[in-house]
Structure formats: C-alpha cells, structure tokens
Amino acid sequence: MTAPRPFRALWLLAGFVLTGLGFLGLILPLMPGTVFFVLAAACFARSSPRFETWLLNLPAVGPLVRDYRAGRGMPARAKLIAVLSIIVAVLLTLPRIPVLPGRLVWLLLGLYGIWYVTRRVPTRAEPPAGER
Template sequence: MATGGVIRRGAWRVLASISVLLALAGVVLPLLPTTPFALLAFWSASRSSPALTRWLRNHRTLGPVLAAWHDSGAVPVAAKWLACLMLLFSGLVMTASGVPAGGLIVFAIFALGVAGFVLTRPSPGGP
C-alpha cells in the first residue's frame, strides 16, 4: 500500500511539473492558455508537494491568479475577457474551416456553458 502512495504522489508531481512548464510557456506564447495549466499545476501539486504548492502560490506571475481562485473562486476580469474572446475566435475558425453544423452546435453549447461559468465567477477584490 505504501508503494502505491509513493507512485501516486510521484504521478501527481509529474503532472504538476508538466503543468507548471505549460503554464509558464503560456505566459509568453499567445495561443497557449496559462490559467488552466496553472490551476491544474496547483491542484496536482497540492496532492504531491507542499513545497511546489507554496512556490506556485508565491510566484509573481501565477501566484495572484491561483490565490484568487483558491481563496474565493475569483477570476480576473482580463482572464474573463480573454476566455470569451478565445471562445469566439475558436468558433469563427471552426466556421471558416467548414465544420459541419452539428459540430458547430455542440461547440456553441459548450462555449456558452464555459463562458457562463467564467463570467459568473467573482472578480478578485470585487463583488
């Protein structure tokens, strides 16, 4: 049983490490999303490494977003705008690429759900 715990913790740590690298790459690469990878890194680090969790929470770029989400489920206004714009852009690309109507409908339902969730989250320091 102890071996299973070590393997599981190691798997969480690998997932956290890969997610941190992708989140940091997303800071400089415009089409790679930072926030989902940062949240995944924080979540998986909390299951494997208190030191990595502290490092993420105190990181100057990722820390504020992670702290806002962890403490109050808040999403920065800029991230809300970016998420909605990227969903719109994705829908336009799918339309221009000739995706069948059924695929566009499924995407539209998904996109509306994601946008609705993101937009209804509180903003840090706001109401």
C-alpha cells in the same frame, strides 16, 4: 493532503506538465494559462508541498492561483479578455470542423465557456494602482 507514495510521482509529473502548459498559456495568444496553474497547484498539493509553495510564490502565477483558491474570482478586465479569447477561438476554428454536429458541439462549448466566465466566476474589483 499528499497522495499515497506510489502515486506521488505521477502527481508530480502531472504538476510539471501542467506548469509547462501554464507557461505556454502566458506566452501564446488564445491559450489559457491560469487553469493549468490551478491544476498544477492541485497536483503539487498531492505530491510535493515544496513545489506547491514554489508555484504559489511565483510573482506572475501565485496571486492568480491564490485568488482562485480563496474564491475571489477574476478582475473584470481578465473576464473580458477570456470572453473575447473564447469568441475568437471559436470563430477561427469553427469553419475547420468538417461535420455539422461537431460544429454545434464546439459552438455550444464556447457558449458554455462564456456563460461560465460571466455568470459563475465572481468579478473581483481591481486593486488601486498603488497596490499592484
């Protein structure tokens, strides 16, 4: 499913930028990583099957992207961490937004994120300790 030749370089560049953001998300608290890796895999699928395979075979990243693609969802622990991260991020940044409409939009986005993670993303059972 590669893109037409002139667009492959743009998809490849986007894939690398998103991969970099994904790695930052693994290091920085309150910044998601998985969403960037999922988007990077989609970009690599359109530009370079080699880099898509590389991303899918990374030990810390590949299983997350493959689970998302297969519709398996997130482990309950990951969902809890995601929800808590949204709450902390909204509470820490809300006072810094100077206008009330901006605060309401930010609060609604946070609530939508919590709703989406808890209601729309399937909860996957954790594998037994010996299978991790």
